[in-house]
Amino acid sequence: MTTTALRMHAFGIHNLKRETVPLPELGPTDVLVELHAASLNYRDLMTVLGTYNPKMALPRIPGSDASGIVTGVGSQVTHFQIGDHVTSLFFQDWLGGPIQPNTVKSALGGSIDGTFCTERVFPEIGLIHAPKGYTHLEAATLPCSALTAWNALVEKGHLCAGQTVLLLGTGGVSIFALLIAKAHGARVILTSSSEEKLARARQLGADETINYRTHTDWDRQVMHLTGNRGADHVVEVGGAGTLSLSFRAVTPGGRVYVIGVLAGKGQTIDPMPILAKSIHAEGVFVGSRAMFSRMIAAIETNNLHPVIDRAFPLSQAQEALTYMESGSHFGKIALSLR
Numbered sequence: 001m002t003t004t005a006l007r008m009h010a011f012g013i014h015n016l017k018r019e020t021v022p023l024p025e026l027g028p029t030d031v032l033v034e035l036h037a038a039s040l041n042y043r044d045l046m047t048v049l050g051t052y053n054p055k056m057a058l059p060r061i062p063g064s065d066a067s068g069i070v071t072g073v074g075s076q077v078t079h080f081q082i083g084d085h086v087t088s089l090f091f092q093d094w095l096g097g098p099i100q101p102n103t104v105k106s107a108l109g110g111s112i113d114g115t116f117c118t119e120r121v122f123p124e125i126g127l128i129h130a131p132k133g134y135t136h137l138e139a140a141t142l143p144c145s146a147l148t149a150w151n152a153l154v155e156k157g158h159l160c161a162g163q164t165v166l167l168l169g170t171g172g173v174s175i176f177a178l179l180i181a182k183a184h185g186a187r188v189i190l191t192s193s194s195e196e197k198l199a200r201a202r203q204l205g206a207d208e209t210i211n212y213r214t215h216t217d218w219d220r221q222v223m224h225l226t227g228n229r230g231a232d233h234v235v236e237v238g239g240a241g242t243l244s245l246s247f248r249a250v251t252p253g254g255r256v257y258v259i260g261v262l263a264g265k266g267q268t269i270d271p272m273p274i275l276a277k278s279i280h281a282e283g284v285f286v287g288s289r290a291m292f293s294r295m296i297a298a299i300e301t302n303n304l305h306p307v308i309d310r311a312f313p314l315s316q317a318q319e320a321l322t323y324m325e326s327g328s329h330f331g332k333i334a335l336s337l338r
Helices: 042-049 136-140 142-156 172-183 195-203 218-225 238-250 273-278 287-301 314-326
Strands: 003-009 014-021 030-040 066-073 085-088 119-123 127-129 164-168 189-190 210-211 230-236 249-257 280-283 308-313 332-335
Touching: 003 119, 003 314, 014 314, 030 085, 030 136, 030 314, 085 136, 085 308, 127 287, 136 142, 136 308, 136 332, 142 172, 142 249, 142 287, 164 172, 164 238, 172 189, 172 230, 172 287, 189 195, 189 218, 189 230, 195 210, 210 218, 218 238, 230 238, 238 249, 238 273, 238 287, 273 308, 280 287, 308 314, 314 332
Parallel strands: 164 189, 164 230, 189 210, 230 249, 249 280, 308 332
Antiparallel strands: 003 014, 030 066, 030 119, 030 332, 066 085, 085 127
């Protein structure tokens, strides 16, 4: 068995090459999936550029999530049958409970090959049934961005109706967080540098928006909009470049979910606001299979659907990554693998 894969032998978008790669034999608990769609995450861009893990063993097939159709099952597989519409799990062996030291070794597109390919063999525990009524492109956006937002606000944050959620930007995690927050009856404040994106966010349900180019002190704007109380939850995707502002924008005892590094990393962070305001600052690294299952139940109950900015064919994956690098997208960028 073989698969057509996008593989890198050296870092750099221009070094991605389409190749025919052999697939392993199907073991008793393995599932063969004909992949139809994948989605792009900022992690994938960093991986290809070499900034995510400069010591990553190459060659490597990047890609953090995908969806497709089951075309083969091992003799001991019980949860799936041929023809099932499935979605991959980012962490192939994190079933439930707290994250473990070795969990990261099962992350797709990191220590092991990812999903930018046309077929792939997964362990049975590394897949989950896609939500009912979802297209392949929609299902492919869930394993990283959606589950990260769900883990932050619901699993860790126990989000309640009436609380205020602050979202930075309009990428995949932030837009999923917007949908999840509104489904829970929360108030949403969202930031962006684009008036067009802010208008689209309001159409999706954002209650207030802030242009952080116009208001570089956007933390003050958040305090103004909340009557100097601050946000109960902050989905922090900026990293070191925005974290100090997020600490100022959150309410005492509130939660800041550290997710991304879009605005930089490696800077010194003053811990005093965490102490003075009793802030819960938590790192969120996607989530487990159990969390994914609960999220799918909420998706189906509330009829939530992702926002897909553009879908590129696999042959244009380099263009898709360049588009992500430009920061022009709103929501998710997807890859059609067939």
